Amino acid sequence: MNLEQVIDYLRTDPSLRANITHWETIVPKAAIYGDYPQQLSRQLVATMVHRGIERLYSHQQQAIRSIMDGKDTVVVTPTASGKTLCYNLPVLDSILKNRQSRALYLFPTKALSQDQMTELYNLIQELDVDIKTYTFDGDTPQTARRAIRSAGHIVVTNPDMLHAGILPHHTKWIKLFENLDYVVIDEIHHYRGVFGSHLANVIKRLQRICRFYGSNPTFICCSATIANPGELTEKIIGREVNVIDENGAPSGEKHFLIYNPPVVNQQLGIRRSAIKEAASLATTFLRQRIQTIVFAHFRLYVEVLLTYLQRELKGDFGEGIKIAGYRGGYLPNERRRIESGLRSGDITGVVSTNALELGIDVGNLDVSIIVGYPGSIASLWQQAGRAGRRSGVSLTILVANSSAINQFLCTEPKYVFGKSPESGIIDPDNLIIRTNHLKCATFELPFDSEELLGDDGTSEILDYLSESNIIRRSGNRYHWSSEIYPAQQISLRSASPENFVILNESHNAEVIGEVDYFSAPIFLHPEAIYLHSARQYQVTKLDWEGRKAYVKEVQVDYYTDAETKSDLKVLEVNEESQQMEFVAGHGEVSVSNVTVLFKKIKFETHENVGFGDLDLPEMEMHTNSFWYAFPGDIRFRLDLDGADFGSALRGLANILGKIAPLWVMCDPRDLRSISQVRAPFTEKPTVYIYENIPGGVGLSEKLFSESERLFESCREHVRSCSCSSGCPSCVGPSLEVGEHGKAGVIKLLDYMLAVAPV
Ligand SMILES: [Zn+2]
Structure with a gap:
């Protein structure tokens, strides 16, 4: 067949x-073609034609024109639509015309940069010119680094290396920074949440160093289809961008x-x-x-x-x-x-x-x-x-x-x-992330008190840092004064303290997984059964200081469920919409969690077959949250008795928290939810969806503005679920939300949608 x-x-x-x-x-869709732009070097066009590429696709033509006009550009087209030519052609053209010209390519992963390098290298060989392209990453041998720094026309790297290996050593990269004409950021949709917020700050540091050496590179970015490629790119590069999104590939x-x-x-x-x-x-x-x-x-x-x-x-x-x-x-x-x-x-x-x-x-x-x-x-x-x-x-x-x-x-x-509703969301002004990059930037070049990095508030942060003696202020300038070299200690991939690694004692203490810091007490407490791809492990020891959990392979007929006491306090309201009956808002919150006991639950029957007390530290995190508060008498109006109401509210928090990541294009682990029958802040029954990222990255604000659509799709989903009274695919297992949990959640959602302003 x-x-x-x-x-x-x-x-x-x-x-x-x-x-x-x-x-x-x-x-199927036919190709739309466009000719090679007139300004493009003859030699380059001849080589392309020789390769069998007689014409460009329309989006390639538009992108190359835009880039050659000096406009920062983002190309938004699907996989295999020939995106790489959109940046390789203008970059090679610029180097063919001026041998001093330099370009920097950023790819999110090492594997991808090696792959792109091969393609670029083949094209250069066919051109038969001496254009040097080098990959600069953690694997680059020390002996090769000097040549790359002085002679590389195109340097291919990743954001982590730019942050910790290139920018702090800019004095060794003078040739690159003096002549940098293009910066390519491929797969820009990949930079969302914490990683994207970091990258935006790294790019600001890059632009700052370019200014110092007198260059002003054009940015060429590529993105998969997301709802807001232009907005995301503008936030990352901090400038207006020309969006090319009409795909001409067949x-x-x-x-x-x-x-x-x-x-x-x-x-x-x-x-x-x-x-x-x-x-x-x-x-x-x-x-x-x-x-x-x-x-x-x-x-x-x-x-x-x-x-x-x-x-x-x-x-x-x-x-x-x-x-x-x-x-x-x-x-x-x-x-x-x-x-x-x-x-x-x-x-x-x-x-x-x-x-x-x-x-x-x-x-x-x-x-x-x-x-x-x-x-x-x-x-x-x-x-x-x-x-x-x-x-x-x-x-x-x-x-x-x-x-x-x-x-x-x-x-x-x-x-x-339908049209993709996801947006890539970042918050370059996350205080923790920004403070870290201000440290790196001060290390790279002293700060003038007038100079800004990000929105206002730069000098406040610098003043704060100078109080702790990391930075010294003399006159109107801030200098780095610590022995420590800041970039090395700052990871672009997280905003929180390190993850816990899980080591398998049954197999030479091999690492089998990682759990984030704030989830460690829930999944890795002593005696916890850790399920990893259908295998069972039991935690034998949790090394809190060393951020390690030791496990051994076991075969038991139960799993464990930790009970955590969570508390959420609203610290500051950023925005609130107060209607007649309900209040929705978002703002800064403090979430504290302490895991107090665990239960052993038998598979199949879900019987409780034992429990144990836990003595683990309380964890506190400042972050952002979205919330929705019902009127105080809602349970009488919806005819729910006390226990049923509490379960329904919990079920509502479950489903909102699980579906919300679809709206904000975040990792499902980046959002958590909690319900309070009488919340101290609102004094009403309230559900919170908070960001599981210290400082938050703007997800709550987005949820606030899209909450109705979220409620509507949750209701659709819960109604159509085939279970009778709740299951893990909708509001949570009936064991957790009670026999009437599912019906109660539907009542609450009906109410929320009935009173919502159209
Ligand atoms: Zn269900």
């Missing part, structure tokens, strides 16, 4: 068809299916394992030698799926079918071998983490299977984009797991296929 025939089979086989909750057919017919594994326990809302369903779907394609990629969340899932597929495809039917795994932790050579095997067709199937989601070239495959929603719609489309040829049919299947967010997408496919 070829792919068309397998698609027909999916369409007609009743047992499969029943699980497909949505079938989207995307029609595409073949594409089928995108959402597959929901069948329910095996109606009452508890448990479905068949998404991993097993995905493996069985993948086997169907691989047997027909149809090139397939399977995406899984975690490294361990990759291994499990791989084992499963290899076992299934052994024997006569599987002869000659090669399947590989691909994830962080594989050696670079191994990865290159897999990439080229996929391009040549030697490898039929690959199971990967999101490591292959970014632009690494593996050619275009026929089928992509995505196991579980990958955390953002942008990622979902990128993974889907791995299947698809310029002509011919391709197929993507999202296999839902039983979490609320996955089940939501099964009932609301328009969320995936």
